[in-house]
Amino acid sequence: MAQQISDRRDQDYVLHEMLDVSQLTNTEKYADFNKKTIDMVLTEARNLAVKEILPTQKSGDDEGVKLENGKVSVPPSFHRPYELFCAGEWVAMADDPEVGGQGLPHSVALACGELFTGANCAFMMYPGLTHGCGNIIATLGTPKQKELYLKKVYTGEWGGTMCLTEANAGSDVGALESIATPNADGTYNIVGNKIFISGGDSDMVDNVIHPVLARIEGAPAGTRGISLFIVPKLWVNDDGSIGEDNDVVITGVEHKMGIHGNATCSIAFGGKGKCKGTLIGEVNKGMKAMFLMMNEARQGVAMQGIGFATTSYINAVNYAKERLQGPNLMQMLEADPPKVAIINHPDVRRNLLIMKTYVDGMRAMLYFMGFCFDKVHTAKDDAEKDYYNGLIEIMTPVAKAYCTDKGFEVTSIGIQVYGGYGFIEEYPQAQLMRDCKITAIYEGTNGIQAMDLLGRKLGMKKGKPMMDLMGEINKAIAMGKEAGLNDLADKVAAALGKLGECAMTLGGAAMSEKVLDAFGSATLFQECCGDVVMAWMHLWRAAVAKGKIEGAKKKDKAFYEAQVIGAEFFISHMLPVSLGKMDSVKALTNSIMAMPVDGFSA
Ligand SMILES: Cc1cc2nc3c(=O)[nH]c(=O)nc-3n(C[C@H](O)[C@H](O)[C@H](O)COP(=O)(O)OP(=O)(O)OC[C@H]3O[C@@H](n4cnc5c(N)ncnc54)[C@H](O)[C@@H]3O)c2cc1C
Structure with a gap:
């Protein structure tokens, strides 16, 4: 196939x-x-x-x-x-x-x-x-x-990377040990060892440009003393021509669970003391520079999660339409019932619908975020710019974590739909799941995203971005009601109200003596935010489609009807699970931190 x-x-x-x-x-x-x-x-x-x-x-x-x-x-x-x-x-x-x-x-x-x-x-x-x-x-x-x-x-003639991680500096970027020493000509001597650098080198390009985080000698410890440098693999002369080797050595490539085609490199900068770089941005403001790029980079990783999920979903649908196995449930008792394609079995169809609603919802979420970027770039005034920037800020950790976690879940269901063939490498599903896993880890692990949401984004600008997000969701609720989807709109409104209560509980706890308990529930809260955003997207999808069903041509009609059915499934059958998770967030368990380290294993 x-x-x-x-x-x-x-x-x-x-x-x-x-x-x-x-x-x-x-x-x-x-x-x-x-x-x-x-x-x-x-x-x-x-x-x-x-x-x-x-x-x-x-x-x-x-x-x-x-x-x-x-x-x-x-x-x-x-x-x-x-x-x-x-x-x-x-x-x-x-x-x-x-x-x-x-x-x-x-x-x-x-x-x-x-x-x-x-x-x-x-x-x-x-x-x-x-x-x-x-x-x-x-x-x-x-x-x-x-x-x-x-x-x-x-133009892709030269490659590029992002060099943050070191053996002892992963999530804790501030612990990095790479050192930059100023030279008389304004360049810096760079010495350090980076690990896990994606696309760290390749034979498809003539040169590789590495943005490298390093500490200028004598700079403060932690993130406050980090600067960013442009370090080419081969030095670039003043006239743009490629010069001598810049003492950037690939010391290894990792053997990994997935993304085998991408070179995850260990790189030694300045092992012979001959690696030069130029400062980009301000001294000691390297982390700020990275933050500037973060929203877009995290959106890119969210997109990877969706890419894996969509491919796995399309494969699963096509496979389920062709794979014949067992009779239709309604003909089970007949003498010699014909075999049917597995898409006719309720449990397979349920799996496909879960995949479909995640994929469609995440696609709408991500394109909406892209549209927010467009609105920022075309804003008529600062207020409009701030509004859309705020939406991007609050949605970024949610999208990164949700699309990669659910993307992985979708690829796992994609294996299930194939049965044993899903587990066999000759078929495409296993690779998609292996490849997808890393998206939950790099560009800030999903646990770090949850901390960002609770610790930075929720209270940002006195909670305005969160309130604006809720305002956007309320617009879809009004659209849903106008389209006659009152039941679905009410359910989304109820979930949104409950999410607001979770935000109040968790936000309050994060500023009290219960701070550790609050952060213990941050990932669950983040997932609930993602669930509600998905419900919003499905309600929006259904509201737009509803009025187009009547009079539409056969193929379009099926497509528009699918929007309404998809919304009903997600909002009526998946969202209630999220309401239970919200109960858990609101209850603010202290069990997580009460469990002593020695209690985890004897
Ligand atoms: C295939 C691959 C490609 C990569 N590509 C790049 C790249 O191109 N450039 C680059 O710079 N890096 C890259 N990385 C590195 C990646 O970003 C890090 O692996 C990631 O940031 C996590 O760091 P760590 O592996 O040291 O894990 P750790 O930081 O040790 O984390 C271990 C666990 O502890 C949790 N944790 C850590 N600190 C905290 C905390 N303060 N609070 C709560 N939980 C915490 C984490 O969520 C995680 O679950 C890549 C990694 C891989 C595997």
Whole structure:
């Protein structure tokens, strides 16, 4: 069976019928686009993803990366799609054309990204991290740094990474030990060992540009003393030509559970004392620089979770339509009942519906966040900008954690739908689950996201972003009522009210002597926030679809009806589980911290 990826009809539904992204083309920033060009871009992205990237998913997993004589080779099958990817200007989809980008709205770029990551995430991480590196240079670089690096990076001619992690500095980035020593010419000597660096090197590019976090000699301990440096693998001369080797050595590549096609590298900077870098951003403000990039990077990882989930879901649906096994329950007692496709069995269909509602809800959540970025970029005043920035801030940890945790859950159900074949590596489902797991760990583990939500985001600007988020959800509740979906709208309203109570309980406890108990419940609270956001998205989907069912052509009719049925399933059958979880959050258990360390094992 030919493998497929994300459901184009549903992508169009979210972009055009829910968000109406074409409205952005009335703004100066996106005046060069219209609905037709947006659709063409998506079609092109899909073609590239299906024809060129998807076929490398399994070969990349089987072949893995190699490190020989200090040089990393990626799976050979990656070379051709990488060339095509760069030639099509996909590395910097949403960035300015002058620096090699396509200037697309962020929401549309995310839709393309879903296709690419769904086709092969390990491959996509090379251009993805390269873009992240370019984003740092575009936002914080000096004119000279931009001149030297930006175009080469945004066109994918040179690769890019993010170098934070060290052996003793993972979640606790402030513990890092890499050192930068100023030179007389304004550069810095860099000495340090980084580990787990994705896309740390590759033979698809001529040079790799590493943004490296390090401490300038004598700077304060912890995060307050960290600065960010641009450290090229090969030095870049003043005229932009590639100079000498910059003493950046790949000391190892990890053998991992998944994403085998991506080179997770250990890198020694300055082992011979000859590694140079230039400061980017302000001295001791490296963490602030990283925070600037974080929302977009975390959104990118959320998108990876969705990419895995959508591919696993589409595979599962196609498989369930073809795999014949057992009779229809209604014909069980007949003498020789015909075998039916497993999609006809209620339990299989239930699994598929769980997958579908997660996938559709998460897609809408993420594209909405992309749309918030677009609103920031086209805001008519500061108040509008602040409003959408606030929504991005509060939704980012929720989206990162929810889409990656639920993405993993979806890929696990995707194995279940295949039965034993799901567990066999010849079929695609097992790899998707293996590959997906890392998304819950990197770019800030999901536990760290929960702490960010409770510790920073909930009380941010006196709770305004949270209140604004609730205001957005209330808009969909009103839409639902207008569309005659009163029962669903009431259920979402009740869940939202209860979530508000959880926020009050937890927010209050976090500022009291019960602070540790509050943080003990932070992950559960985060999950409840995600559940309510999903319910919001499904109500929105159903409200838009409801009025379109009557008079629609057969295929559209089925699609619109599916929106209403999907919303009913999620809101009436999945959301109640979340209400129970909210009871647990409100009860604020002290068992978590009461359990003594010695009580965990004898
Ligand atoms: C395949 C792969 C690719 C990666 N790519 C990159 C990359 O490109 N660049 C880069 O810089 N790094 C990268 N990383 C590193 C990744 O970001 C870290 O692994 C991650 O941040 C966690 O750090 P750690 O592994 O040291 O775990 P730890 O920080 O030791 O965490 C262990 C556990 O403790 C929890 N924990 C830790 N501290 C706290 C706390 N204060 N409160 C509550 N819970 C806590 C964590 O949630 C986790 O569950 C990558 C890792 C892998 C495996």
